[in-house]
Amino acid sequence: MxxxxxxxxxxxxxxxxxxxxxxxxxxxxxxxxxxxxxxxxxxxxxxxxxxxxxxxxxxxxxxxxxxxxxxxxxxxxxxxxxxxxxxxxxxxxxxxxxxxxxxxxxxxxxxxxxxxxxxxxxxxxxxxxxxxxxxxxxxxxxxxxxxxxxxxxxxxxxxxxxxxxxxxxxxxxxxxxxxxxxxxxxxPSLFTFNIKDERINNLMGVSANATVKVKGTNLKASGPLLITHWGMSGPAILRLSAWGARELFGLNYQFTIQVNWLKDFNFEEALEELNSIKLENAKKQVDKFCPFDFPKRLWESLLTASSVQLTTKWADLSKKQLTTLSEQLTNGQFQVNGKSTFKEEFxxxxxxxxxxxxxxxxxxxxxxxxxxxxxxxxxxxxxxxxxxxxxxxxxxxxxxxx
Missing domain, CATH: 3.50.50.60 (FAD/NAD(P)-binding domain)
Structure with missing residues (x-):
């Protein structure tokens, strides 16, 4: 016919x-x-x-x-x-x-x-x-x-x-x-990052406004970042996956990301902020006073990653601990191993x-x-x-x- x-x-x-x-x-x-x-x-x-x-x-x-x-x-x-x-x-x-x-x-x-x-x-x-x-x-x-x-x-x-x-x-x-x-x-474009890392292990559902870079490339995105049971998702990650679709495919989805949990603060600014908090809140416990606008559970996790005991008083933080904490806050490095497709938005x-x-x-x-x-x-x-x-x-x- x-x-x-x-x-x-x-x-x-x-x-x-x-x-x-x-x-x-x-x-x-x-x-x-x-x-x-x-x-x-x-x-x-x-x-x-x-x-x-x-x-x-x-x-x-x-x-x-x-x-x-x-x-x-x-x-x-x-x-x-x-x-x-x-x-x-x-x-x-x-x-x-x-x-x-x-x-x-x-x-x-x-x-x-x-x-x-x-x-x-x-x-x-x-x-x-x-x-x-x-x-x-x-x-x-x-x-x-x-x-x-x-x-x-x-x-x-x-x-x-x-x-x-x-x-x-x-x-x-x-x-x-x-x-x-x-x-x-x-x-593929629009996918989430598979990451196994102590720092985010028990933080499923926690979200923060962050800036994320792919190490060794010019790829960078800012926005809400969501921690999931397989790694990281949210607009910042999806944006990065779209703009970096070809490049990340070329890396076989094995790469390192640098996460700045403070979005616009750099390392020096974060360190300065931590030092002034140390003076003003000397007697408070570090886990009881999170100076930044993100979830308390994330703050506790970054303190632990910086070898700071949660019951430590601000006054007792060493210079080394403050430097490490500042690094964790503004330049946390996470290894990505693979991707997951984002819901039905294929x-x-x-x-x-x-x-x-x-x-x-x-x-x-x-x-x-x-x-x-x-x-x-x-x-x-x-x-x-x-x-x-x-x-x-x-x-x-x-x-x-x-």
Missing amino acids: NSKYDIIIIGGGAAGFFSAINIADKNPDFKIAILERGKEVLSKVKVSGGGRCNVTHACFIPNDLAKFYPRGEKELRGPFHQFCSGDTIEWFDKRGVELKIEEDGRMFPISDSSQTIIDCFLNEVKKQKIDVLTNQSVKSLFKSDEFWKIETNSDVFACQKIVIATGSSTKIWDFLSELGHSIVSPV VTAGGVDLKEVNFKTMESKILPNLYFAGEVLNIDAITGGFNFQNAWTTSYIVSQNI
Whole structure:
């Protein structure tokens, strides 16, 4: 059987649906199909943000928004001027989905359920008479002068134009590479660090505002750091994993991090602070008076690591102990052995080489009438709704230019 369409979108995820709906909005006469290899569509949307769907981030200045993308920052500046987070809010609002902003800037549907987003998409495709075809695993992609031919496990399709929105599907990357595209090999992004260390052994759940550096590199990030039963997580670590995705892969996830628990204080400033506390609180026990703004359990652990008995009085701390404590506070070294994937936010750095895509139209520079949307490209972001925003923006640009 041979099914003919004007436009076929490969990939039934966020970018695939957003492309299809916006293309149909602009061109109501087009015959459009979405091909999904699984039996469910939008499955990643369902689990994202712990089942709440972190739709976008409340960052409304295009050039600022682009800074959250370790890969794609330069390329997304133009597209974000066409369709930014504010446009996303308006798009959903027009379709009856209201979003809310949380304290950290992440945006969710007010229902707190990803099903709201899924229902919105499913209603739209039904209304626009877009064919959603599941269990369609692509077996080959063929380009003739006139049209594209797509062969799946159960059918053969022909279309004028094709949109690839398959996320990090290695199979589709292989097809694209056979057709002449360069693929930047995928490596994990957004992961937590596995660390076994006495100092954090019994501190699971403790969080502090810290600055973390990867020793011997230029990688550095600040923010909340969370101690877990396997090591360290939280925004500071996830940020580091995103910006350092390639470099840390190259180190085989074996490296040393330097943690400054005081975030902005350096060694000398910390030592000076400790010395003045020693004078002012001479009679107090060190464990009873933590001079810094972080959890008491962490303070006790760092005292122990500095060979200070918890019942010692401030007056009795030696110069050596104060120096060691200052070092532990501002430059604690921890050995990382491996990584753990961060919840369900599976994000990959890698994909279609950005130099081969026209970011004004999202069309391939190598294959006419072939367009890209979402994570199939070598674009990824830190956690917080940014990966979805990349999907909405690139899909929207496809729809305006197809």
